[in-house]
Amino acid sequence: MSLLIKNGNIVTHDQAYRADILCDNGVITTIENSILETSSMEVIDAEGLLVMPGGIDPHTHMQLPFMGTVAIDDFESGTKAALAGGTTTIIDFVIPNPQQRILDAYHQWREWAEKSACDYSFHVAITWWANSVYQDMKTLVEQYGVNSFKHFMAYKNAIMATDEMMIASFNRCLELGAIPTVHAENGELVYHLQQSLLERGITGPEAHPSSRPPIVESEAANRAITIAAAIGSPIYIVHISAKQTVDAIQYAQNNGHRVYGECLAVHLTMDDSVYQNTNWEYAAAHVMSPPFRPKVHQQALWNGLTSGTLHTTATDHCAFCDEQKAMGKEDFTKIPNGVSSVEERLTLLWNEGVNKGRITANEFVALTSTNSAKIFNIYPQKGAIQIGSDADFVLWDQNRNKKISLKTQKSKVDFNIFEGMKVTGIPVCTILAGKVAYRDGDVIAQAGDGRYINRDTFAPYYSATKLKNQINQAKAVDRK
Ligand SMILES: NC(=O)NCCC(=O)O
Ligand SMILES: [Zn+2]
């Protein structure tokens, strides 16, 4: 059956206009002032609503085995929560154990993700280096639609990538037309600071931010940018939380380097006072890396988004229950790192961004959807409202209020870090591939409704990268 969205105000990253949209077989087939409805069409009246491209969350961890446990939201509950929040595509992470074939890990994650209710794709983490990794990266790119590889510069003695590994992997990314991404924190320093805090008897969650101060992040970001710049590769830095990192990225961009930056809805809206709470469970529920920062960093992140230094917003959704967090009761370094927000990202961005005059509605679309689609090369299939684009939409009521609560959330986690927060501007209906997936509090999409999204290599920015590298290539002096 076709789907007709009537009377909506379409908002994309660069336009706002009133029109009807007809969708057939999961894609947009017609956009016109007025489309006549027929009996073969399901009709949605979007009068008074904004019709925007479905959100793309470029950073989630559903069902992640991590720090001795497994994230509580699996690909079904996590993607249903995403749809309830207006997100129609997630890019999750395959994180192989060191020494595990990265191709084997990829197949494992694909199997887990079959029950996704929204569309999904994968970044693959490089957690070790060997000839098989070099070979498998090519297979992943050529046969499985992967065009981004992740490097964790933190998590020493687990999945940390060394400089040597990053140099090898960034080079391989450049050959393959994929984009390297990094979790930027100096893992050696984090480890050192953690041990010294424990030695001083500071074992609670309040020690977490002290073990990961802003300079630990900005040093690593600088180092990753330097490696990428020396190799001539673009780079994407995930979950930037500190002003110093925004400054480092801006400096690199001003010096001609192609650096993309992501920040999280939680870092934009929450500060580090949560770690001082005397209730251990409350403070531990907020342990994630990088940690929440003093308010001055939040403003720097917003400034980074409005100035164009930062490009995307994500969640890093990685949900752990009280019982799981309690694994670190005696030692904060054992508290599983991660918080949940896949359902709240869009409404937080609207409430704190559009409603406070920090960003426009068009910028909201760019930051929640289009820019990710462009960087990870799925634009205009995703992130756009154009003929031929996937019929993924969020229908937005900018005047409707909601109180965020554990009671109404779709995530399985037993704590909501935004409990009681009042927001204005919420998704009332989410459409995935031309079908209503969420409406007025109910997720209609089923496990398995989401499709795997292949992502081609050599995103458009790569043509400039290749040409620049060719022009700047070192040449031998002929001394014959
Ligand atoms: N962010 C976090 O604390 N947990 C998930 C893993 C990661 O992204 O570092
Ligand atoms: Zn991370």
Ligand SMILES: [Zn+2]
């Ligand atoms: Zn993450």
